[in-house]
Amino acid sequence: MATFDNNESTLFNTSAFYCKFQEDFKYILLPVSYALVFVIGLALNATALYVIVFRTKRWKPSTIYMFNLTMCDTLYIFTLPFLIYYYADENDWPFSEPFCKLIRFLFYANLYGSILFLCCISLHRFVGICYPVRSLHWVSARQARLVSVAVWACVLFCQAPVLYFSRTRDVDGERVCYDTTSPELFDDFLVYSSVVSVLMFALPFMVVMVCYGLMVRKLLEPGWGSEGGIEGREGGLAAHRSKQKSVKMIIIVLAAFMLCFLPFHLTRSLYYSFRYLRQVNPAQISCSLLEASSVAYKVTRPFASANSCLDPILYFLAGQDARSNLTKKKKSALVKPTGVSQSLTTQL
Template structure:
């Protein structure tokens, strides 16, 4: 996405004309949709039918699957958009819905993984003291609070016309070029992006890193000789999840932060 607050410059025009976009992005989105839709439907079937939403971890996993499924369901619109020369034909409301779905997926995944890290931390470091809090109703409340926070944070995108007519190319873009009056001022746009970065990424990122670090250290300090292999697997899993969190979410959020300078 190349965001330009006034008129699209030459770099933006070249990006919109780039034939590789019409091949690479639809191919990637198609692969994601083909894998994600059946995969998450199967995951929901297993989690809800055979395991049941009885523990916080399962509830958080169900929330992740629903989030990913919602994103996969709007990908066909993005595929058509890029195959059609970055020309959006579905109107303003659907453009807003698809854009919000993309950001909601990313930030819901971040917040849910943060909830999972807190749950793991409490279960490993404070198993007895946290037992009353690691219950189904609190996990459901955490998921509901997550979505309320997301709806509030992303409401400016949902209420704004994110389409832009690029007369030089005869196309209408969807969130690739933004109107200069989309928000009251450039400062407001910068404040909006900075709030997203801090509240929905930086704070959850710090909490997740702290929780997994403390969890790994607690597992490594465990004195039980019979659970050595299990501890190694738990430490490896925590490290992999933490690495995935950084690799998957950090780059896009730092790019978003850079757009404050645009």
């Protein structure tokens, strides 16, 4: 059976089949991109956490989901300095194997935690827009806390196998911290990775797309949020603000999925599949095809990391009181909305 070297970029076996990749670019691309994400993401997420924790008096369900999303991004960012050093030193891991397992676990656990909490935020907004009256009974801060606990439990359970698969190995005087697993466990890892990709990316992505499709259709209805009379005009203004926030959220979340998560998962799935097929039948997958898929996978890694910089923008642009909480300026002449519009502003 074919196996892979420490860089997971060279295919070899004991027979005549041998693939050598030239991927020195990753020793520049990954450290530089991760460093940028670390600096920018840490500043943005630290600001978001400060506003949520110290400047937000009333935690609505959306605040709870956003807090958990920001925590995922922050924990994810804290793993980057170790990976920056690792790749800058050309795959030479200076720490122990348990620490390698921990870093890989935190890296992927918080990546998928971000995906699931983005899905929760999208579902919450969907219920508020499409079922505004029922959302008063369906959505509450207590329920949001319970959902958040369930999401964390799901993420920890699904990512626990990473602690088993992640390994280190001494090769040519260097210690390698595998991004996937050791070569002899790759077949089992492929099955695990495929299941995780479906459950923690493909399904949430489908849910988000369906929710946003229904939300857009609802928001485009001519009479959405309009009522008669003075109170109706006031409620209509509140509904208009809610509509603007919903549109901003749709754009940012779709950008996160389409630009950050989708390319990463597509290229990773292709690379893993080609790598497996090459092991089973080397004549079926050429070295050039395998190398191209490996390069594409590594190029899209920074896109997945960049999501931690997009999520705080979601909070500051689409959050209800983010900017006012940050500046501590209270707006005067606030009009209390009624009816449908009131349910939107209080629950979203």
